[in-house]
Amino acid sequence: MNSSNNKNYSPEKDFINVAAACPTVNVCDIDLNINNIKKCIDDASNQNVKLIVFPELSVTSYTCGDLFLNRSFLSKSTMGIENICSFSKNKDILVAVGAPLIFNDSLYNCAFIIYEGKILGIVPKSFIPNYSEFYEKRWFSEGMHINDEKIDLDFQKDIPFGVDLIFKSGVIKFGFEICEDLWVTIPPSSYLSLKGANVIGNLSASNEIVSKSSYRRDLVKSQSGRCVSSYIYASSGVYESSTDLLFSGHLIIGENGSILKENERFEREGNMIISSIDIEKLNGERLKNISFRDNNKNTLFNVREIEFSFKESSFKMHRYIEKQPFVPKDIREQEIRCKEIFNIQSSALAKRIEHTNLKKAVIGISGGLDSTLALLVVVKTFDLLHIERKNIITITMPGFGTTDRTYNNAINLCKKLGTGLREVDIVPSCLQHFKDIGHDPSIHDVTYENVQARERTQILMDVANKEDALVIGTGDLSELALGWCTYNGDQMSMYSVNPSIPKTLVRYLVKYVSTNESEEEISNILIDILDTPVSPELLPKDKEGRIAQKTEDIVGPYELHDFFLYHFVKGSSSEKILYLAGLAFEGIYSKDTIYKWLQLFIKRFFTQQFKRSAMPDGPKVGTISLSPRGDWRMPSDASYNSFLL
The missing domain is CATH 3.60.110.10 (Carbon-nitrogen hydrolase)
Structure with a gap:
């Protein structure tokens, strides 16, 4: 259609x-x-x-x-x-x-x-x-x-x-x-x-x-x-x-x-x-x-x-429609908002660490935006609790699609932050698992991708058991909305710090830390991470060693999906969302492009609810949250047919 x-x-x-x-x-x-x-x-x-x-x-x-x-x-x-x-x-x-x-x-x-x-x-x-x-x-x-x-x-x-x-x-x-x-x-x-x-x-x-x-x-x-x-x-x-x-x-x-x-x-x-x-x-x-x-x-x-009754007449919009409804327009307000969110995240994690009486945390570091933000939160939390940063066990787990750029950024960031860095190459264990389940590793399908995600989660959970530590989740609100996460893989953790932060806001938070709470060398690494294309890096890299699997090429631009998410959860109809997005992104995306990704958003939002129903604990920081224990209660088997255009 x-x-x-x-x-x-x-x-x-x-x-x-x-x-x-x-x-x-x-x-x-x-x-x-x-x-x-x-x-x-x-x-x-x-x-x-x-x-x-x-x-x-x-x-x-x-x-x-x-x-x-x-x-x-x-x-x-x-x-x-x-x-x-x-x-x-x-x-x-x-x-x-x-x-x-x-x-x-x-x-x-x-x-x-x-x-x-x-x-x-x-x-x-x-x-x-x-x-x-x-x-x-x-x-x-x-x-x-x-x-x-x-x-x-x-x-x-x-x-x-x-x-x-x-x-x-x-x-x-x-x-x-x-x-x-x-x-x-x-x-x-x-x-x-x-x-x-x-x-x-x-x-x-x-x-x-x-x-x-x-x-x-x-x-x-x-x-x-x-x-x-x-x-x-x-x-x-x-x-x-x-x-x-x-x-x-x-x-x-x-x-x-x-x-x-x-x-x-x-x-x-x-x-x-x-x-x-x-x-x-x-x-x-x-x-x-x-x-x-x-x-x-x-x-x-x-x-x-x-x-009385107004007459029917044509309508002219006299309102600026925000492209990024989760991000304040004003630069000063952005800083205030980011500082507050960062404090909410770290204070929430501090409470969980104190409650569990654990002195260590385990977090997977990929060199991507979400795990970077989560790591920055953990570092701030440990400083707040006066726990040594070496007790933050950061694990980088290179796989089939890991590029030198993300690998080096992950390694260098952890070293500069002074965390307890470890490296586990998941390729051998994944190849063994392919053999165990009878999967041809040359077939790069969902099994190929999810084996890697679950292998990484297994490593994090097992290290946490071994070290008496807490696994910190890194996934964000946009990924939860789209279900762009592997069930019982990166979808799972012992506590999550980003679950109500959309991808568009993650960028501003990392930028805020880079500008306001980091020394120059760390800031330079964060800036390069901000410039790296968003990718799960589960498919092999290209011939030049660059990222071949770009998330936004597959599921669509996150700035569109965050826009859809905000207005959908606020109760807008699909027709209204399409209209508003057309105004907000005029000259950036065509109406057909917006329509295409809106249809995909609706389908994925409904079909992936089961992942949100089993999501870990994590703090709400804004007006939109998809926690099944808080703002969003939705059956996992609801039909999307009434919401498609």
């Missing part, structure tokens, strides 16, 4: 484009403000945006002071809302705009939620700050107790009014809060999320003081994570009054604990950021997160769902 014939994927089923906007304002100049708001709506509409969030009191501007008490000014503000409603007719975009509103002789700071010429609902600000530089209670009343109310305006009657509103289009549910609401102990968005809101908008006017922006960013990041939602934050800009305060126009779009997009603050022109929210992924996380579901049982907060 060619990829061009597979089911068409419609990204608008799973994604929605959202925008946070900070138009240029003139304080109290409602006509100018409305015109700039409309320009932003048009711009967003042209870019397939379905929700646009404006700052707090964006119709009037936030810094009007006692002018908020002028009835004529308030009346003009309401006329401005009517203007936006008229403008939004036949526009398929939900607009959240800020303006004051009189209700029962009190003034409220509100978010007006508008779609296709109609106000769907009005949400008052729950918490009114009245401390430090803020004195909003001079003008506005708290709206936290307003529920199940309706209000009439001159141009529209029976408008839902309250903090209990969720706006629903299909599986997308929008909730809104205003500025200070985010800063309190339990924000209204927490309750709204528990009642189903998966997209939260915050209309804000947060002034700038030194370091406040970092705290604000952390609030958005953490609240989106706690609520398992997206969070769209729009704050007032530099054209607000600077009599006593300065605003920067901070715009942030977060999703489930991550920041997807953020602007440069202090822009002198109107500013807008756009990102694509993965609604399907958010809903999938909520389905998996039992604590999130159970929390809902403890809240008496009731909501009114206001239903």
